[in-house]
Amino acid sequence: MYIKALVLDNFKSFGRKTKIPFYEDFTVVTGPNGSGKSNIIDAVLFALGLARTRGIRAEKLTDLIYNPGHEDGDRSAGPREATVEVVLDNSDETLTRSQVVNAAGSDDVGDVDEIRIRRRVKETEDNYYSYYYLNDRSVNLSDIQDLLAQAGVTPEGYNVVMQGDVTEIINMTPHARREIIDEIAGVAEFDAKKEDAFEE
Numbered sequence: 618m619y620i621k622a623l624v625l626d627n628f629k630s631f632g633r634k635t636k637i638p639f640y641e642d643f644t645v646v647t648g649p650n651g652s653g654k655s656n657i658i659d660a661v662l663f664a665l666g667l668a669r670t671r672g673i674r675a676e677k678l679t680d681l682i683y684n685p686g687h688e689d690g691d692r693s694a695g696p697r698e699a700t701v702e703v704v705l706d707n708s709d710e711t712l713t714r715s716q717v718v719n720a721a722g723s724d725d726v727g728d729v730d731e732i733r734i735r736r737r738v739k740e741t742e743d744n745y746y747s748y749y750y751l752n753d754r755s756v757n758l759s760d761i762q763d764l765l766a767q768a769g770v771t772p773e774g775y776n777v778v779m780q781g782d783v784t785e786i787i788n789m790t791p792h793a794r795r796e797i798i799d800e801i802a803g804v805a806e807f808d809a810k811k812e813d814a815f816e817e
């Protein structure tokens with residue numbers, strides 16, 4: 618399974634609906650400083666619900682909504698919203714149809730060769746709302762997280778390696794570093810289960 622496209626609409630510097638294709642093996646995004654490269658990564662973190670643990674660059678969720686006056690600290694008037702959709706190529710059936718149906722709570726998920734995870738944040742005058750969709754079905758964040766975990770994508774995992782992560786790993790104590798390797802190798806999960814079992 619891999620990300621085959623990202624659709625940004627009114628997200629951070631992407632004031633227009635923008636579809637970004639990704640390749641299966643390796644995709645590089647280049648561009649001048651401030652052109653929005655890192656905003657693309659923020660979009661992935663936002664849509665997949667990994668934002669809090671992986672350090673998205675925004676204080677509030679509503680800072681992620683496109684704002685033409687962003688540089689001047691102004692804020693546009695009226696209702697505002699942003700949407701990001703991550704299109705996953707699941708043609709290798711990393712996730713089975715029943716896993717997707719389970720997470721969506723509905724049979725009506727279309728062809729699961731393609732899994733689309735969409736998140737929308739909407740700001741009203743005195744509040745904001747966040748919505749998640751799985752193949753157009755409305756779901757909760759936990760549904761998305763449980764589904765992704767079955768494909769090995771977790772908030773604590775290292776599917777996303779942020780700037781500074783590598784230096785941090787180098788500067789860790791050997792024990793802390795070992796924990797990360799266990800996490801990546803999938804051993805940590807069993808250690809936790811073993812500990813639970815001993816406690817019982």
Ligand code: ATP
Nearest residue numbers: 629630650651652653654655656680682683684687
């Ligand atoms: P660098 O090469 O320096 O890392 P980059 O390509 O990664 O740059 P980003 O950090 O992705 O650039 O983009 C920064 C730009 O996004 C800034 O110009 C900033 O004004 C703009 N930006 C951030 N949030 C918003 C927003 N809510 N609305 C409009 N523009 C925004």
Ligand code: MG
Nearest residue numbers: 651654655656
């Ligand atoms: Mg950057």
